[in-house]
Amino acid sequence: MNAPEPRPGLRDVEPYQAPQLDVPVRLNTNECPFPLPDGFMDDLIEQVRRIPLNRYPDREALRLRKLLAEMSNIPVEGVWAANGSNEVISQLLLAYGGPGRRVALFEPTYALHSRLAWLAYSETVEIAVEPPFVITSDLAGQALAAEPNVVFVCSPNNPTGNAQPPEIVEELARSNALVIVDEAYIEFGGKSATGLLQSHPNVVIVRTFSKAFALAGARLGYCLASPEIVDDLRRVRLPYHLSSLTQAAGLVALKHAEDALAILDAVRRERDRILEALGRMKGVVAYPSDANFVLFRPPGEAKAVWNALLEKGVLVRDVSDIVEGCLRVTAGTTPEVDRFLSAFQEVLP
Numbered sequence: 001m002n003a004p005e006p007r008p009g010l011r012d013v014e015p016y017q018a019p020q021l022d023v024p025v026r027l028n029t030n031e032c033p034f035p036l037p038d039g040f041m042d043d044l045i046e047q048v049r050r051i052p053l054n055r056y057p058d059r060e061a062l063r064l065r066k067l068l069a070e071m072s073n074i075p076v077e078g079v080w081a082a083n084g085s086n087e088v089i090s091q092l093l094l095a096y097g098g099p100g101r102r103v104a105l106f107e108p109t110y111a112l113h114s115r116l117a118w119l120a121y122s123e124t125v126e127i128a129v130e131p132p133f134v135i136t137s138d139l140a141g142q143a144l145a146a147e148p149n150v151v152f153v154c155s156p157n158n159p160t161g162n163a164q165p166p167e168i169v170e171e172l173a174r175s176n177a178l179v180i181v182d183e184a185y186i187e188f189g190g191k192s193a194t195g196l197l198q199s200h201p202n203v204v205i206v207r208t209f210s211k212a213f214a215l216a217g218a219r220l221g222y223c224l225a226s227p228e229i230v231d232d233l234r235r236v237r238l239p240y241h242l243s244s245l246t247q248a249a250g251l252v253a254l255k256h257a258e259d260a261l262a263i264l265d266a267v268r269r270e271r272d273r274i275l276e277a278l279g280r281m282k283g284v285v286a287y288p289s290d291a292n293f294v295l296f297r298p299p300g301e302a303k304a305v306w307n308a309l310l311e312k313g314v315l316v317r318d319v320s321d322i323v324e325g326c327l328r329v330t331a332g333t334t335p336e337v338d339r340f341l342s343a344f345q346e347v348l349p
Contacts, residue, residue: 016115021315025332025339028317030158030185030293032214033332034266037259040252047248057244064247067254068222074197077227081242081250085184085208085221090116092204092223094236096150096178097122104148106135108322110158110182122150132287133160135168144175151175154182156190159319159328161289163190173200178229180204187212187264188271189290194224201226209253211292213260218249267292271331277341281348293330295323300349302327308347314340 018029061081069076082088093116097103103117107126117124125146127139135153143151151172155164173179173196181193183205196203205224209215220242223233253260274294278286283299298305302320306327309316317328329340 013115013118016112018317019315021310023310023315024313025336026315027330027332027336027340028315028328029216030211030291030330031216032211032263032267032292033330033336034214034263036214037256040256040259043255044249044252047252048245051244051248053244056240057242057247059240059242061242061247061250064242064250064254065222067251071254071257072194072224074194074224075227078197078225078230079222080225080230080233081220081222081247082237083221083242083246084210084219085182085206085223086112086116087241088206088221088223088233089113089180089182090119091233091236092178092180092206092229093117093120093122093150095229095232101149102146103150103152104143104146104177105152106139106143106154106157108133108157108160108319109152109154110184111322113152113154113182117150133157133162135164137168137171140168140171144172144177148175148177150178150180152180152182153193154184155193156185156188156289156291158182158185158291159293159317159322159326160295161287161291161293163290166191166193166195169193169203170196170200173203176202178202178204180206182206184208185211185291187261188268188292197224197226201228204229209250212264213253213257214263215249215253218246218253220246220250220253267331270334270337274329274331274337274341278344281345283348293328295319295326295328297323297326298344298348301325305344305347309340309343312343312346314343316340 065079066076069079097120099121103122104125106129127143186192209220275286278284278296285297287295302325306318319328
């Protein structure tokens with residue numbers, strides 16, 4: 001008996017993953033380097049005690065969405081939550097992409113955008129953006145000339161770190177395409193596109209609890225959109241897609257939102273310290289960042305530098321397959337950044 005054949009091209013694609021290695025300093029996945037606020041775990045335990053786990057969760061996640069709506073100052077009908085921002089994006093592509101439909105991307109950008117478009121059987125159109133990686137009006141025009149059904153804008157952009165001009169998002173939104181603005185890092189810098197939601201019902205803002213809220217382990221994301229788009233997401237969701245435990249973690253995170261957001265200045269300081277230090281090193285190109293990480297091009301071969309840092313117990317992200325010759329480092333705690341800068345000085349050619 002023969003094994004079943006997968007869909008065409010599936011085995012030509014490598015699984016999406018970042019190395020999870022047991023090293024002293026992990027600065028490769030843009031997680032929050034600081035622990036959860038005092039009292040968070042106690043509040044979460046109390047929430048979990050009250051959950052009837054023998055019952056399905058609230059399929060509308062209404063309590064969570066109401067708090068997100070209050071925080072974002074939009075009606076609850078325009079808020080949707082799912083298992084990380086990646087699931088939100090996947091649902092949007094299931095609803096608005098698909099066979100015979102086109103998705104426009106500004107590369108380099110978050111690799112999951114094109115991967116999820118492919119999983120939804122959508123055609124992709126890639127518009128190349130050169131350093132300093134800012135989408136111009138001409139590039140926006142190139143994207144719209146392809147008559148896409150969906151356009152992605154990542155701001156601040158991963159892995160380059162820079163925010164995109166809000167007026168470019170507005171220019172794209174004058175089309176009939178669904179404009180997905182991935183704001184996973186917006187708490188660290190840049191201007192949000194939320195001001196366009198009321199006047200442009202084809203704009204969707206996607207965000208995550210993984211970064212600024214230090215909840216990468218909970219897998220929780222959400223989007224802000226028109227009620228019509230939220231209704232369409234209901235049509236493609238899996239039943240009871242967001243667990244009671246994940247909803248509880250989100251509710252507690254929002255209760256402690258001020259504590260969580262208070263640490264952002266410390267993250268920005270370490271990011272800026274990395275930029276300043278790398279900028280003083282001969283042969284190193286470091287790109288300005290509005291996020292919680294820094295993209296940089298070391299002298300020599302990026303993979304060799306990545307391996308040399310790893311040997312010294314420092315794990316960064318090799319993004320040379322996305323931006324030629326580049327690595328990306330997360331802004332960690334002060335001791336972690338010290339360790340990275342010291343190790344990098346030692347491995348410089």
